[in-house]
Amino acid sequence: MAISVETFFLSPESQGTLQAQIQQMIAEGILSGRFRKGEKLPSSRRLAAHLGVSRITVTLAYTELLANDYLTSRGRSGYFVSDNAPVPPDFTPPEKGEETVDWSRAIGRRFTGGNTLEKPHDWASYRYPFVYGQTDPALFDHSNWRLCALQALGQKDFTALTADYFDQDDPRLVEFIARNTLPRRGIIARPEEILITLGAQNALWIAAQILLTQRRVAAIENPCYYALRDILNQSRCHVAPVDVDKNGMRPGQIPGEADVIFATPSHQCPTTATMPMARRKALLKRARAIDALIVEDDYEFEMSFLDAPTPALKSLDTDGRVIYVGSFSKSLFPGLRLGYLVGSESFIREARALRASVLRHPPGHIQRTAAYFLSLGHYDALIRRIRKALSERRAVMQTAIDENGLRVAGTGVFGGSSFWMQAPDQFDTVETAKHLQSQGVLIEPGHQFFQGPDRPTHFYRLGYSSIAASRIGDGIAKIAQAFDGN
Template sequence: MALPVETFFLHPDAQGTLQQQIQQMIAQGILSGRFRQGEKLPSTRRLAAHLGVSRITVTIAYTELLANDYLSSKGRSGYFVSANAPTPPSFEPLTERQDAVDWSRAIGQRFSGGAAMSKPQDWAKFRYPFIYGQADPTLFDHANWRLCALQALGQRDFSALTTDYFDRDDPQLIEFIARHTLPRRGINARPEQILITLGAQNALWLTTQVLLTQRRRAALEDPCYPALRDILSQSRCHMTPVRVDADGIPPESIPPDTDVIFTTPSHQCPTNATMPMERRHALLNRAGEMNALIVEDDYEFEMSFLKSPSPALKSLDTDGRVIYVGSFSKSLFPGLRLGYLVGSEPFIKEARALRASVLRHPPGHIQRTAAYFLSLGHYDALIRRMGSALQDRRAVMEKALAAHDLRISGRGYYGGSSFWMRAPDGVDTDALARRLHGKGVLIEPGRPFFAGSHQPTNYYRLAYSSIPSSRIADGVGLIAREIRDFG
């Protein structure tokens, strides 16, 4: 039986070259059981005409499938599904039945329902994506990242690719962080004081699990990174949100029975405030008086393109009470999920053991690829290019916001990649976001950043990391128009 050519089509969102897409399309048809052993495929000429691709592309795809024994060739008769092709399992699908388990009682601890924000997976299709933390493909150095990944796949790095590090990390990446990344923040650390994590959020989770119990208290900024509040809630510790001002978290407002203080002094999330040196010393003194620890999330310090970044809080710490959280996911791309913890050796020892029991270690190949990208200078070149582009976009956005009389609540005087905005009272930015979504505009409502049941509803965040300068003014104009309609 011949397979009709109409059953073959390329998915518009498929990844890879046309040759790879055709291979995947046919392989999936065989693996799913739609194409059966002995069935004849369309000729290369006919399939090429149907798909609108060159005949040589189809021929190469067929040849690869032939080599992998998915297809067989019979002289001039054409191509057929091979008798040795994988066969799908032969069983009747189970009919869906109601569980006999009462999951409301079986679940001992709930992790869903938090304030963590979700972002559309198809954000790149929107014309005005003012959302934070997504990679701009026009800025990322994809060519050199690919070369570093290929180098990490080489025979010389076979051990890094295949080794089970258990509770250890790639020594090349650790060495670069210790000798190059941390000294730029004024931090000196030995390899035993550094732990690689699956991004900053994983680092915050490990820290929370090691330091906090149901009897201990954590102080956190308000507003703050929503996922941090979820992480602390799951630990069942006592939480005290401390409202930030223009300089970050006020030390005098932190309760005296606090055990751990979570802060983003270099670039407060989401207000973009930078904590001045005087307050940094005051925060360290306050923590010393209470015998509390400080967890410093130093995200986006690389994006200080207006002024040189202030020294990290960890660099001012003489007591060993500051635990430092860094991340490459924000500056490279969020899907990388690569961060690090820096702290005193007893703490890192426990965090390392906990990480090993949960996920052992981040993939060695990813660590080695990042180590090459960093050590060969590609990372610094990327940061310079991103900083220049973000500075231009920031200037365009400031001009557009001023032209439409939109209020900036926090702008980040050292740089950054977003503005913290405040709409007029009475404007619900959740509703605003839904209305703008239909017009091709993405914004981030500010409500999830705040703690408590009486969260302000008129704040929102506008990021400029993923939108070209040429579209910013029109996008801001649409936002301003929708806000006026609320009036």
Template sequence: MSISAETFFLDSHAQGTLQSQIQQMIAQGILSGRFARGEKLPSSRKLAQHLGVSRITVTLAYTELVASDYLSARGRSGYYVSDTAPEPPATPPQVPKSDAVDWSRAIGQRFTGGVTPDRPRDWSRYRYAFIYGQTDPALFDHANWRLCALKALGQKDFTALTTDYYDQDDPKLIEFILRHTLPRRGITARPDQVLLTLGAQNALWLAAQVLLTQRRIAAVESPCYPALRDILTQSRCHMAPVDVDAHGLPPDRIPQADVIFTTPSHQCPTATTMPLDRRHALLDRARELDALIVEDDYEFEMSFLSPPSPALKSLDGDGRVIYVGSFSKSLFPGLRLGYLVGSESFIREARALRASVLRHPPGHIQRTAAYFLSLGHYDALIRKMGRVLADRRRVMESAIREHGLDIAGSGAFGGSSFWMRAPDGVDTRALTTRLMDQSVLIEAGQHFFPIANPPTNFYRLAYSSIPVERIPEGIARIARAIADIQTNPPPSS
């Protein structure tokens, strides 16, 4: 690998001759680890031209560095970092310049301190990973996704690959969503009523930014999707948490609000499905309040126990429901591809906001997904996942009953997780830490509640990424850890 001449700069305030400054620059690059052994230095001509010095000055600097074994000369090939050059120190050198900015005053708005959980990056090394939303490599269709990605790289799709759509989207993917995805949810729409997003979370952020102000009120389920709580907190709107029950969000408990956020197909995180009569009641309540509804329809594809209920958007006769869909949960989370469906007026504003932030999702990702969907690979993957998840769910339910654990919520239509309740007095944050030492991963439930003092004894168990044969032992370890905490509670902080 060659070192570019553009990486070198002379300091106008540096002491010493030009030759010594060049020697020092190269030596510091080697000692700091920026220049590795065997890498080729720029030719003396190129470096001299770049630095604005004579070629002989650079040549003399190189010669001195060869003599001190920092560099080696290879005939007509040029100069290289010597194979016996001093190695960088084990600890990185201290940055000499201090940060003189008072960031506590300079930062005008803070976005840290949210409640979204921070999952271990090495989650797959845990033998019993009851972790939500991660891809099981045994289920994903690697071969066909690779073929679709290669197809999207072809000359035929050169325009889709390289074009700056500005504020538009790949017409092939939009066409598939309009003709295949939305009709399955009972929704009809036109191209100007659909906007692609970087996943459902990005869609929720766009909706919150367009619809909410500091004076408006957002009704939100409790418990809810943690990232939504962060989004609404950052929007500085007024949040009105509404406790869900066995059928999801109760319409008669919704206070005066401007926007209602709900997950009717699989309530997050309880996995409860809202019945049809309650969906009609929710629309009536929104009409009474003159409120809009943002429907997050995540995991509707995972209705493997029985067909999914109609989307709330499909029952909407007023145009007050904004629909959020995503391919990230059903394909893989790193895809970051979702969509918004709403009235032309709303989509126009959301499109303009998206264009000012990220323009559009990458064209190659859009076209690859369009091929994967339109060629039938997506439907085949969903059917395969449904069969496997149904088997895992059956085994997990049996293990949970055997060990006397308490299910607080589970989707009647399917899904990929159970919402669990530990006995009173068991803090699931402590439980989570204890289980990690036993190669078990669970999600503590506190961060799902958009309230100041959330209950501490809820947790979520997902079965999307754990092989079926590991489920019984994993549940047994959870049960033993809970019993141990009850017998030997940790000291109060």
């Protein structure tokens, strides 16, 4: 039996080359059982005419399917579904009955209900996306990333790509971080003091699991990165919020019972405050006095363009008291999911064992690609380009904010990629954000960063890492209109 050419069509949403789309269409037809063994395919000429593609494209797709044993060729009679082609299952799944499991009882621990970011998934299609922490395709060094990924896919790197590392990391990436990345933050660490994680989120989560229990106290900044609070809630420890001022966390307010202090000294999240040296020393002194550890989330340090970055808090630590969290998410892209933990060997050993149990190790290919991208110098070039663009955008932001009379609540000394803003008291920025969204403007309401029952609702964050400078003026004007009480 011949398969009618009419059953073939290319979906307008399909991606990939035309050849790949044709191959996929036929493979899926076979896998789903629509095309059966021995059935004849349309000639390449007919299928090409039907789909409106060149004949060679169809021929190449057929040839590939031949090599994969989906099709066989019988000389001039054409192509047929191979006898060796994979068969669809011959067992039919049973009708689904009513589920009888009582999930309210079966679920032992709940994880839903946390603070999730209220950002639409199609944020990139908005005209004025003042969103935070996404990648700007206009800035990313796509071609060199591609080259490094290709290199990491080469035969020589087969083991790095495919092997089960159990609890180990890619030694090349660890070595680069130890020798090149950390020294720029003033940190000297041996490979045994470094663990690669699945992004900074994963690093914070691991640190919390190891250091906190139901009987321990975590001091956090207020406001702070909202996902950290979810992590701490999971560990069931007591949480002590410590207010942040324009210099960051206030050491004197950290309660004596605190076992672990979570801090973002270089760029406080979300206020962007940079902690001055005197306060850093005071923070370390306070930690020593109450024998607490500090988890330093050094996100975004590469985005310092107004002034050179200060050394990390970890660089001042001679006790082994600071655990350092680094990330490539902000500088490369968040979908990469690569971060790292730096701390004393005793701590890293536990972190490694926990990570092995939870996920074994970050995928080898990702680690190796990043190692190449870093060691070939592309990373630094990219960072310089991003800094330059952010610096320009920031200037445009500042001008537009001033001209429109908006109020900045926090500005980092070193740059960064966002402003922390304050609307008049009477506004609930969740409502305003909704209103603005309907006008193509995305802002981030600030309430979720705060802890406690009386969370202020009139703060918001404006990111400028994903909006073109030319759009900023109009976008800020629209925001100003929305906050214009008159």
